[in-house]
Every structure is written in structure tokens, then in C-alpha cells.
Amino acid sequence: MSLLLSTWSFSRPEHESAFARLGPGADPLDAAMHVAEAVEADPEVDSVGYGGLPDASGGVSLDALVMRSPAEHGSAIALTQVRRAAAAARLVMEKSPHRILAGPGADTFAMQHGLPAEEMLAPAARERWEAWRNDPNQDPGQRPWDSGLGRLYRNEGGHDTVCVLAQNDQGLAGVCTTSGMPWKAPGRVGDSPIPGAGLYVHPRYGAATITGTGELVIGNCASFSVVESMRQGAEPSRAIAHLLELVLAEQPVKPEDQLGVIAISPDGHWAAGSLRPGFKYVVTDEQGTRVDSPELVIVDEPIPETAS
Ligand code: GLY
Secondary structure (H helix, E strand, O other), X not given: OOEEEEEOHHHOOOHHHHHHHHOOOOOHHHHHHHHHHHHHHOOOOOOOHHHOOOOOOOOOOEEEEEEEEOOEEEEEEEEOOOOOHXXXXXXXXXXXXXXXXXXXXXXXXXXXXXXXXXXXXXXXXXXXXXXXXXXXXXXXOOOEOOOOOOOOEOOOOOOOOEEEEEEEOOEEEEEEEEOOOOOOOOOOOOOOOOEOOOEEEEOOOEEEEEEEOHHHOOOOOHHHXXXXXXXXXXXXXXXXXXXXXXXXXXXXXXXXXXXXXXXXXXXXXXXEEEOOOOOOEEEEEOOEEEEEOOOEEOOOOOOOOXXX
């Protein structure tokens, strides 16, 4: 049985064509990459790739991680010239003896392996950054809310990631790619490219990946902890609930923070959950493709319109 699961409705357009790449013997990473790369290239998506909102200095920096197993993963961090962050991460995994490359070296490595240097800041993202820079009193809160229109931010601020998990007869694979937090301090890196934080895949125990405020989940090794719960016998929904309850208990969660988690067990059970309402996921299986909100929502209060 094949399965494709991803975060946010903006990952919907390429789901069917990606699912078609999950036939017998196919590499599930190819299907996951197909979804992730389409989102990275879409200038309407303001939290990933080319459309991503920049840091406080107006510079875009992109982070990504791809993973098949604890022995097979690659991260590209703080890319400032190469837009195709997921492809750069896959090159690190497949063509380098390392697991993580960051900064100018990551760009250079990706370009040496054929990825182009491109304009990183989309015109709409530049306009929104200029508006933010010209209005220092602007509410800097993060409030991702998926209304199905591609853009997640009701106000300026927020950050969210496209995370994709794919499964077929060859096993599991995952991709996580992001432009990180808008108006972030230059140099800031979130959870997405950190193995075990933004994404973790273990062929025998399952896969999990997270979107939302990276600062809340790095310290809990969040994706690893969801897979570890599954290793101990928890169903994916229980493993996600355990992680989100732990974050709520231990981290300085603000009203505007959001987390969305998706997970698949090796036997094909899957689940999605979020800290608050407003998160959507996309799933394709033999029954077709659905965009849905998770039943598992830990805090019943929506993200406020204005920061407290
Ligand atoms: N979850 C994406 C980030 O915090 O950068």
C-alpha cells in the first residue's frame, strides 16, 4: 500500500502526480521530493523556497532535510543562492561524505553538483519585507492559518514548512524544507534541517515531521520522540499527542505559536495533529486525495488575530 502525507494545503497541487511515482519498486523519496520541490518553486507560498519571506535584513535563507534512515540523510542549511533547498539536501546525502552542509559551503556544493544560483527574494516577499521594515510598530506575531490559499500569514510574521512523508513497498522517506521564520535574525536556523527535530525517519519504527515554531521543538528532539513513541508501541496519533502535550508542558508556548505534526508507522497507519486549530494536511492513498484538518488538536483556542 502506498501513502503520501504532507503539511499545509499548499502542498496539494502535485499530490496525484507524486503518488503516481510510488508504484512497486519506486524510490519513495522521489515522490516526496516532487511535492516539496513544487512548493519551493511557487512564489505564492510565503514560507518555503522562492516565495519565502526574508530575514530582518531582507535576505532569504533556506533550510532543508531529506531522510530515509538514521544512516541515510542530508541537510542543507542557510542557502542564500540556491533556491532548490530540498534538492541541495538530497545532494548532501547522496554525493558528499557528510550529513550537514551549511552557509556558503552548502551553496557552493549544490552549485558544483548542478543546481543554479537564482534570485532568492520574490517581488511580493520583498514588498512585504519593505512594509515591515518601514513600520517598526507592526505586530511581529506569528499566526499561520491555512485558509487554502497558499499564503499562511494573516499578518506579517509566522513561519511554516512543507513536510512530506512517502511510503510504498520500498519503505519510508521524508523531506522538510522551509524559509524559516520571517524577519528572523540573520543566521537563525529552526528545526526543519535538524535530523530528529523537524524530521525523522526510521525504516523499522516509522516517520514523523513537524511544521511550526522550530524553537519549541528542537530541544525535545520532537520528530525523533514521535518515532520513539511508535517504537514503544504507540499508534501515530497517540505518539503525536504525547509530543504536543510535552511541548505545551515544558516550553514557553505563546498564543500565536502553532505546531503541526504528521506521522506514519511502518505498517501504514498514519495520523496528523496540531497544537491549535488552523493547521491542514494533505493525504493521498488508494482512496484518493483529501485536504483536511486534524482531529487531534491540543489547545482548543484559535491563534489570536493580534499578539497578546
Ligand atoms: N519550522 C520551521 C522553522 O522553525 O524554521
